[in-house]
Amino acid sequence: MSSKFYITTPIYYVNDIPHIGHAYTTIIVDVLARFHHLLGQEVFFLTGTDEHGQKIEQAATKKGKNPKEYVDEISKSFKDIWENFEISYDKFIRTTDSYHLQTAQKAFLKMYQRGDIYKGEYEGNYCISCEAFFTKSQLIEEKKCPDCKKETTLVKEESYFFKLSAYQDRLLEFYKQHNDFILPKSRYNEVIKFVEAGLEDLSITRTSFDWGIKLPSEIASKDSKKHVMYVWLDALINYLSALGYQNTLNNKMDFWPVNYHIVGKDILRFHAVYWPAFLMSLELPLPQHIAAHGWWTRDGQKMSKSVGNVVNPQEVVNAYGLDCFRYFILREVPFGQDGDFSQRALIERINSDLSNDLGNLLNRLLGMSAKYFNNHLKVDIQAFRTHYKEELESIHRTLMGLETLMQKVQINRYLEEIWKIFALANGMIAKKEPWRLAKEDKMQEVAELLVFIANLLIKSAICLSPCMPKTAEEILSVFNLSLKSKYYLEFIRDNQIVSEVVLMPISALFPKIEAPLLEEKQKEEKTQNFITKEEFSKIEIKVGTIMGVEVMPKSEKLLKLQVDLGEERERQIIAGIKPYYSAQELVGRQVCVLANLKPAKLMGELSEGMILAVKDEEGLSLIQPQMIKKNGSPIS
Numbered sequence: 001m002s003s004k005f006y007i008t009t010p011i012y013y014v015n016d017i018p019h020i021g022h023a024y025t026t027i028i029v030d031v032l033a034r035f036h037h038l039l040g041q042e043v044f045f046l047t048g049t050d051e052h053g054q055k056i057e058q059a060a061t062k063k064g065k066n067p068k069e070y071v072d073e074i075s076k077s078f079k080d081i082w083e084n085f086e087i088s089y090d091k092f093i094r095t096t097d098s099y100h101l102q103t104a105q106k107a108f109l110k111m112y113q114r115g116d117i118y119k120g121e122y123e124g125n126y127c128i129s130c131e132a133f134f135t136k137s138q139l140i141e142e143k144k145c146p147d148c149k150k151e152t153t154l155v156k157e158e159s160y161f162f163k164l165s166a167y168q169d170r171l172l173e174f175y176k177q178h179n180d181f182i183l184p185k186s187r188y189n190e191v192i193k194f195v196e197a198g199l200e201d202l203s204i205t206r207t208s209f210d211w212g213i214k215l216p217s218e219i220a221s222k223d224s225k226k227h228v229m230y231v232w233l234d235a236l237i238n239y240l241s242a243l244g245y246q247n248t249l250n251n252k253m254d255f256w257p258v259n260y261h262i263v264g265k266d267i268l269r270f271h272a273v274y275w276p277a278f279l280m281s282l283e284l285p286l287p288q289h290i291a292a293h294g295w296w297t298r299d300g301q302k303m304s305k306s307v308g309n310v311v312n313p314q315e316v317v318n319a320y321g322l323d324c325f326r327y328f329i330l331r332e333v334p335f336g337q338d339g340d341f342s343q344r345a346l347i348e349r350i351n352s353d354l355s356n357d358l359g360n361l362l363n364r365l366l367g368m369s370a371k372y373f374n375n376h377l378k379v380d381i382q383a384f385r386t387h388y389k390e391e392l393e394s395i396h397r398t399l400m401g402l403e404t405l406m407q408k409v410q411i412n413r414y415l416e417e418i419w420k421i422f423a424l425a426n427g428m429i430a431k432k433e434p435w436r437l438a439k440e441d442k443m444q445e446v447a448e449l450l451v452f453i454a455n456l457l458i459k460s461a462i463c464l465s466p467c468m469p470k471t472a473e474e475i476l477s478v479f480n481l482s483l484k485s486k487y488y489l490e491f492i493r494d495n496q497i498v499s500e501v502v503l504m505p506i507s508a509l510f511p512k513i514e515a516p517l518l519e520e521k522q523k524e525e526k527t528q529n530f531i532t533k534e535e536f537s538k539i540e541i542k543v544g545t546i547m548g549v550e551v552m553p554k555s556e557k558l559l560k561l562q563v564d565l566g567e568e569r570e571r572q573i574i575a576g577i578k579p580y581y582s583a584q585e586l587v588g589r590q591v592c593v594l595a596n597l598k599p600a601k602l603m604g605e606l607s608e609g610m611i612l613a614v615k616d617e618e619g620l621s622l623i624q625p626q627m628i629k630k631n632g633s634p635i636s
């Protein structure tokens with residue numbers, strides 16, 4: 001393993017203050033950075049703010065500020081929150097920093113001189129919110145952005161292009177040879193499909209606004225139009241500027257290539273397709289891993305400023321504590337999948353995992369050590385190793401497996417494994433009943449059990465420290481230890497065991513939370529969409545078979561279906577499924593029908609029910625029973 005480890009967050013747009021999504025990405029990077037510190041590596045952790053582009057220019061104008069004044073303010077709010085969150089970053093880059101300007105211009109020039117950049121005219125649609133170009137066929141409802149669904153603007157302007165198409169084969173070859181380049185695996189396949197579908201050259205300059213990095217003077221002087229760099233080209237280059245590539249900063253290119261770019265799934269394409277192509281053009285080695293996480297919703301709903309339901313991570317941390325928040329977001333969702341934030345789920349995690357499983361375990365150890373041994377535990381190491389051989393080996397195996405999980409950024413699995421160890425300890429206490437052993441005066445057995453738990457907590461705390469740094473320090477302080485990377489080598493890799501411990505009591509970790517600590521809970525309760533069983537029983541859903549299908553000529557979406565619901569006559573149902581199914585595919589198919597929906601007319605035709613279907617970004621699919629069932633059978 002190389003001794004250097006370079007990891008980055010995306011640089012955040014400064015059109016908005018930090019929210020849970022930003023905190024999530026940054027905390028994942030913080031965990032990996034701390035973990036690699038533990039392994040004894042030299043870590044460079046980069047974060048920062050992305051400050052150019054049309055979106056930012058517009059946001060500043062809206063606030064009546066000049067862009068620089070505006071970006072200074074918001075960039076500071078990111079810096080401040082990471083400080084409050086004790087994020088262990090090594091450098092905070094701003095794309096308005098002068099050294100970054102130097103790197104971006106030098107990189108542009110190099111790609112130009114290599115023949116990878118040419119001048120042309122761009123005509124197409126641009127989404128200002130995503131700062132991304134789209135072809136007509138990519139748009140939804142003719143005008144809207146396929147990613148954020150906001151309306152795009154038609155752009156027709158002179159532009160420089162990057163010859164992305166020329167890199168298609170080299171990219172595919174690279175992915176093939178590095179099948180862990182993109183994590184998780186499902187996203188790897190998605191990126192390959194995207195590239196295989198064909199890459200178009202990328203417009204990399206804009207002329208219709210000013211707030212961006214100017215082209216290098218060698219090119220600009222020959223150019224009548226005022227071009228600024230496309231904000232994504234400018235932004236991606238930050239990963240090089242921060243290491244002093246082609247600028248006046250101290251050169252740290254010995255950290256290159258980056259080990260992990262952690263990004264959200266929405267910006268994977270920029271990192272996994274465009275960025276490697278730019279780097280190939282710059283003749284630099286490519287990143288080792290691009291790991292894409294999922295998105296957070298709140299109480300099941302997409303977060304948005306207009307709805308006012310954006311989770312403010314600072315408020316959550318103020319109310320529940322930093323480590324509880326870190327634990328929740330890291331444990332709640334498998335890496336790569338979307339997650340939902342609710343106070344209910346957060347409290348559940350705190351009370352059950354943190355308070356019961358971990359806090360109680362430490363309390364029990366402290367309680368029994370004080371009661372039976374006056375806080376001084378001592379056992380014969382040989383006898384102890386023999387009696388607890390199996391358990392000690394099992395814990396060692398589990399802890400050694402954690403490195404692989406962290407390599408794959410499976411932090412939720414990493415935590416699950418640590419919690420298995422706490423479960424083992426709690427199980428041992430229940431099984432051995434040390435209070436009974438004490439009554440029978442088997443004090444050596446009690447001491448061995450407590451020393452076992454002490455060892456287990458020391459080791460677990462070391463491994464827990466990247467995820468919950470404060471908690472780990474607190475647990476270790478009980479054993480008069482503090483966090484040092486040499487302890488990782490001693491206690492984890494070399495499986496060192498202590499046979500004598502003097503415990504220093506601390507106050508209980510994670511007191512139970514009885515009621516939500518953030519005010520919006522009342523609102524949350526009222527808006528919860530629960531229904532009672534009685535309410536549900538009013539709904540009649542039945543199995544039926546589609547007997548006939550007619551196209552409704554005036555409608556792009558609707559089909560007229562005749563459905564047999566086991567009644568005297570077939571029902572006529574108008575369903576908006578024409579874009580997804582042909583008539584041939586439908587006749588004879590069983591479906592689920594909401595049978596007691598009030599009849600209504602749709603485009604002049606009576607509809608006597610509703611066909612149930614499920615829809616996601618890949619399209620719509622009808623719901624049907626797994627096996628053929630009698631028409632009219634009720635679904636409950």
Ligand code: MSP
Pocket residue numbers: 009010011012013020021022024025050235236238262263264265266267294295296297303
């Ligand atoms: N500026 C670009 C990144 C350039 S990197 C060279 C950008 N900035 S962003 O501020 O819009 O988003 C930054 C990160 O926040 C992305 O990784 C994005 O996925 C993440 N999130 C934004 N909203 C989110 C959620 N609701 N949930 C989880 N993460 C989300 O994109």
